[in-house]
Amino acid sequence: MAKVNPIRRAEIGREKRARTRAQLIAAANSLFARQAVESVTVDDVVKEAGVAKGTFYVHFDSLEAVTAAVAEELVHSFDELLQPGRVSLAEPALRIAFGCCSFIDKALNDPRWASVVARLAAVAPKGGEMARRRLFEDLQQFSKALPDDGVSAELKLEIVVGIMLQILRALGEGRLSSLDRDAAIGAMLRAIGLNAQEAKSVLVRLPAAPMLESSSRSSTK
Amino acid sequence: MAKVNPIRRAEIGREKRARTRAQLIAAANSLFARQAVESVTVDDVVKEAGVAKGTFYVHFDSLEAVTAAVAEELVHSFDELLQPGRVSLAEPALRIAFGCCSFIDKALNDPRWASVVARLAAVAPKGGEMARRRLFEDLQQFSKALPDDGVSAELKLEIVVGIMLQILRALGEGRLSSLDRDAAIGAMLRAIGLNAQEAKSVLVRLPAAPMLESSSRSSTK
DNA sequence: GTTCATATTGACAAAATAGTCGAGTTGACT
DNA sequence: AGTCAACTCGACTATTTTGTCAATATGAAC
Numbered sequence: 001m002a003k004v005n006p007i008r009r010a011e012i013g014r015e016k017r018a019r020t021r022a023q024l025i026a027a028a029n030s031l032f033a034r035q036a037v038e039s040v041t042v043d044d045v046v047k048e049a050g051v052a053k054g055t056f057y058v059h060f061d062s063l064e065a066v067t068a069a070v071a072e073e074l075v076h077s078f079d080e081l082l083q084p085g086r087v088s089l090a091e092p093a094l095r096i097a098f099g100c101c102s103f104i105d106k107a108l109n110d111p112r113w114a115s116v117v118a119r120l121a122a123v124a125p126k127g128g129e130m131a132r133r134r135l136f137e138d139l140q141q142f143s144k145a146l147p148d149d150g151v152s153a154e155l156k157l158e159i160v161v162g163i164m165l166q167i168l169r170a171l172g173e174g175r176l177s178s179l180d181r182d183a184a185i186g187a188m189l190r191a192i193g194l195n196a197q198e199a200k201s202v203l204v205r206l207p208a209a210p211m212l213e214s215s216s217r218s219s220t221k
Numbered sequence: 222m223a224k225v226n227p228i229r230r231a232e233i234g235r236e237k238r239a240r241t242r243a244q245l246i247a248a249a250n251s252l253f254a255r256q257a258v259e260s261v262t263v264d265d266v267v268k269e270a271g272v273a274k275g276t277f278y279v280h281f282d283s284l285e286a287v288t289a290a291v292a293e294e295l296v297h298s299f300d301e302l303l304q305p306g307r308v309s310l311a312e313p314a315l316r317i318a319f320g321c322c323s324f325i326d327k328a329l330n331d332p333r334w335a336s337v338v339a340r341l342a343a344v345a346p347k348g349g350e351m352a353r354r355r356l357f358e359d360l361q362q363f364s365k366a367l368p369d370d371g372v373s374a375e376l377k378l379e380i381v382v383g384i385m386l387q388i389l390r391a392l393g394e395g396r397l398s399s400l401d402r403d404a405a406i407g408a409m410l411r412a413i414g415l416n417a418q419e420a421k422s423v424l425v426r427l428p429a430a431p432m433l434e435s436s437s438r439s440s441t442k
Numbered sequence: 443g444t445t446c447a448t449a450t451t452g453a454c455a456a457a458a459t460a461g462t463c464g465a466g467t468t469g470a471c472t
Numbered sequence: 473a474g475t476c477a478a479c480t481c482g483a484c485t486a487t488t489t490t491g492t493c494a495a496t497a498t499g500a501a502c
């Protein structure tokens with residue numbers, strides 16, 4: 001008289017499923033740390049994840065899908081790390097500096113992460129869209145409170161993003177390993193219109209960066 | 222009684238060969254403007270070039286080889302455009318600004334070029350090595366003549382490169398099409414340690430940028 | 443119009459990659 | 473110990489891509 005609760009059944013399924021899905025995402029993440037996103041194949045991913053080919057297609061339609069999932073996970077977990085500190089900062093310059101600072105700290109702590117983010121940023125602009133938009137809004141506010149320097153907020157956005165991504169790339173490739181975080185943020189602040197003194201004042205008022213978890217997989221809710 | 226000069230023969234061969242090789246390079250260049258470098262196949266290239274598959278392998282060992290050739294051609298032709306103006310500039314800040322200025326002008330004039338350069342920069346770091354080294358030397362000189370701001374020349378290099386590549390990417394993707402060149406250079410100069418006034422002074426002393434040829438293939442010596 | 447060194451061609455075999463599906467495994471529940 | 477819904481497996485076919493090579497085309501010189 002087997003009477004099994006089908007709802008419970010589905011639950012069990014979902015758990016197992018989530019585990020395997022996470023394995024696949026982690027595998028893709030590892031591969032992106034080593035090689036160009038476009039050069040990764042489905043076979044590479046399943047081999048790295050230690051699952052069968054068919055399993056991949058149960059979870060994702062294509063490589064783009066898993067790539068997007070990797071990007072989303074990265075954005076989401078970084079965001080989670082960032083938002084608590086951000087909300088308490090009223091001044092746009094502080095928010096911008098804080099965000100960049102966290103970015104650099106994380107990259108210094110985990111060059112592998114830096115590599116992956118740098119590579120994905122070039123390929124999956126969708127993923128970082130939200131972060132980009134937030135930064136842009138901060139920059140608009142920031143610009144309004146500044147004597148006009150002829151640099152549009154759009155250009156400032158590209159400048160900040162450009163500097164950050166290049167630093168990520170450099171750290172990911174082993175260059176710049178003794179990077180002075182404050183120097184980098186200072187340069188960035190001057191680029192977007194602060195003078196040396198103002199930049200320094202922002203830096204000293206920066207709250208301690210959020211603590212970072214160590215390198216690898218850990219945030220699977 | 223056929224007596225043919227074998228030296229002349231070889232000459233003819235070399236000419237034809239060079240033409241086809243240039244076709245292949247131009248085809249790869251076109252493709253790189255449209256899609257990720259790693260996603261281009263040999264078949265794509267030969268189809269775009271209008272030659273047979275076998276011909277490709279007569280000229281190049283692999284896709285990497287033709288990619289390197291595209292990068293080299295880009296670097297070489299941009300360098301040719303740049304060097305004449307550069308040598309007359311004694312001040313490092315001027316040389317740096319002049320280089321960046323030419324870069325941006327070219328990108329504004331030819332977004333396709335901007336796309337290709339941005340893509341190749343991420344993939345073929347070998348190609349731009351020389352340009353990178355020159356910029357680094359200028360930055361070292363530049364830093365020496367400046368009160369120490371705690372920003373190493375290495376970091377300055379990454380900052381300048383990061384800003385320039387991001388602007389290229391943005392222009393290549395159609396963002397930022399109304400870019401104010403001087404604003405961008407000004408921001409870059411402030412990032413590497415000049416104050417607003419000094420940056421402006423550099424900008425007004427900048428010689429006219431080298432004239433640019435229009436978009437497409439023309440420099441086949 | 444013949445010659446011939448060189449370049450070009452495209453059909454082909456081999457390798458890599460994508461995507462499918464029937465068979466098999468799992469594990470909480472009874 | 474048996475049940476079963478959901479997951480996983482991996483061999484298989486289809487497609488794409490690579491790299492080769494014997495045959496053919498080219499064209500200036502004679």
